[in-house]
Amino acid sequence: MAYKHYIDIPADVAERARSVRLAVFDVDGTLTDGRLWYAEDGRETKVFHVHDGLGLKRLQDNGVKVAIITARISHPVALRAEELDIAHVYQGQKDKRACLIELTHALHMSPAEAVFVGDDLPDLPAMSISGLAVAVANAHPWVAERAHWRTRLSGGYGAAREVADMILAAQGKAQAELDRWL
Structure with missing residues (x-):
């Protein structure tokens, strides 16, 4: 049986996704549902979706x-990134655009080869220079209307996995990825 993607990818989005060599994600509202959880002793906790984690690993496995x-600094983010072998983690970034430029320069690529996935106003500057700007389903309307593509799923509920699946499908890697699991 041939691979069939579960969503339609518009031709212009697929074209942009084919060039993606770097996938960059905001955290709060994108990799999480955006709620901030504090324990009685003041420790912060976050909830990450396992589907998103597998999607990020699959992107890495496919080059x-x-x-x-992220603008905030959070120990749970560092733990999740370590668990997923994400080497490029930038917390406390008030200027996400400048951070993206610096990162792509260090990786010897252009922001045009990056997808930036976000949900709120601080993400707009980085989204505006990325080759593919993606807003999660629960993104602020100003962010959603400026994105090249919007996920069906909300941040923290599989949106990152949806982005990963879309990129792999656009790059022609989805069938091989499916075959690997069968």
């Missing part, structure tokens, strides 16, 4: 570098 750029 797409993965990075996190």
